[in-house]
Amino acid sequence: MSGRRTETLPERYFSEIYASDPDPWGFTSSAYEAEKYAATLEALPRARYDRALEVGCSIGVFTRALAPRCGGLTGLDVAQAALDAAQARCAEYPQVGFVRGAVPEVWPEGRFDLIVFGEMLYFLSMEDLARLVAQVEASLAPGGDCVLVHWLGETDYPLSGDAAAEGFIAGAAPFCRVLSGMRTEAYRLDVLRRSDGP
Template structure:
């Protein structure tokens, strides 16, 4: 994807700071039956029961992080909003395998490889150019046989640079016979979609 001055920009960290300042749980992650069902579907979609090193981008309040942690030897969970991370630290305080960091992907990216990367409800905040940069980083970080799990709300949101479908279709274009990824399975629910890809 080439950068274009008319394309939308990645939403900045202060966008999320303001959202969390107005509401501690702005998307009802802790209470919404929709979110609980989606978390269960995400965990059920994991191809393996355990991963040595996992990376969750956009962990927010750490609700899915806490559920994912028992499946991981080490789980790095990151977000751009310090207010969200404060809640995540409290929620994951008794999970020694979880490390939480303030990190802005793709401008910042951790070292090392991860055999599971979770991109849940975060890809549509990136501009098309940043999505392309992030995809290159993620694919380079996955070892052969490593898994990339994508979960995104599909209805368009006025503030967001991309739709969930655009994010998933971009990654699925890399799952051609000669591409770096293999599409293992996917499912479209009423308001979100979930796709699991594997590094060739």
């Protein structure tokens, strides 16, 4: 697509979006989002995870749906307005916490047996995507799962949905194998599992 950005989208981009609309992507009202969230939960290989990370949690709609299946869940997002909404939305789940920051520079400490990237990898440049894969390698627990969900429509983001997912899968190949993949007209959903180590 002509006019595609080349650099990772800056924090300001997201702050301005949330300043103009508290739910800029229609997470609470879109039939597409509801169907995608249901498909993502259905695709998770395990019924329960000890410690999960959702990167790009936004206003916490999927976070809230995922929380009952997690002993601990960390939501990460760059926009404070989104995190404030997510915290309120998930208030009944004490095991859910939030971190503000932009990946790959900011990454929560510890090991996770589930990492979810919901429609955010294409905001990154290829260089930052590679750095993010290194973060995942350092923190995904042995046998842990990684879920990628990406819209396939046209954008001006640095990467297309396919380029983001394929770039991540290729970068993670030394330590992750693809367990499953599905594709609709609107999005793709890829599930990977850590396959190296003990």
